[in-house]
Amino acid sequence: MIEPVAKRILYIDDEPNIQLIVKTCLKNLGGWEVEVAQSAAEGLIKAQELKPDAIILDVMMPEMDGVACLQQLRLNAKTQAIPIVFLTSKSNITERCRFLALGAVGAIAKPFNPLTLVSQIAKFLDWNLED
Template identity: 45%
Template sequence: MSKVSPDKTVLLIDDEYIIRQIVGICLENFSNWQTIIATSGKEGLAAIARNKPDAILLDLMMPDMDGFTFIEKLQENTEFQYIPVVLLTACTNRLSHQDFMNLGCKGVISKPFEINTLVPQVAEILGW
């Protein structure tokens, strides 16, 4: 695995328990990144205000606020719109890579993902 920047904080927003567990373990065991967990877009917005993460891993399909709405709300907030968003989603076949970039995302990682390559993928997308 390539060397990744240490001491970053990543907010993971996903409504699926098993995804939160797996991603959290990957991020904390294969890097020095702190992981903050949110189970919904609304929780995610509150977590940003409390923790000011360095990046956000975001699922698109969630029940209370989908990822598209979350990104819109994030972009409306001048204090937090700079936080890079990486989509972690199974919906990659519906939109093109350019569509995701037009949303304001730094990159996309498809579900299912490889556990051993998740951290290097995130690091590469974010330039860490």
């Protein structure tokens, strides 16, 4: 029997502590491969190189924020179709609607529950966790 290929996630966030928590959750609870970019600029490069199945993107980052990063990803033919889920402290309904209008498939509020993070992401991406 052929083993299913693990989903590949690119996680873009400038906070090392949050990176560790998210990466650990996605790998251990989701069984997903996780690459981390520590800035939006690094994330743009890695997205082109890795062609991940999805991108988890922090909104508040120095130099280039998550919204500007999403806009750049959408302008590039190699990355424009990659689904993006925002992870954000901006959790009001207006901001979430804005993120969806910009092309994100969802937004998860910080602080988040590490035990439900994988299921929230999978729901936004319409992924079956049994795969």
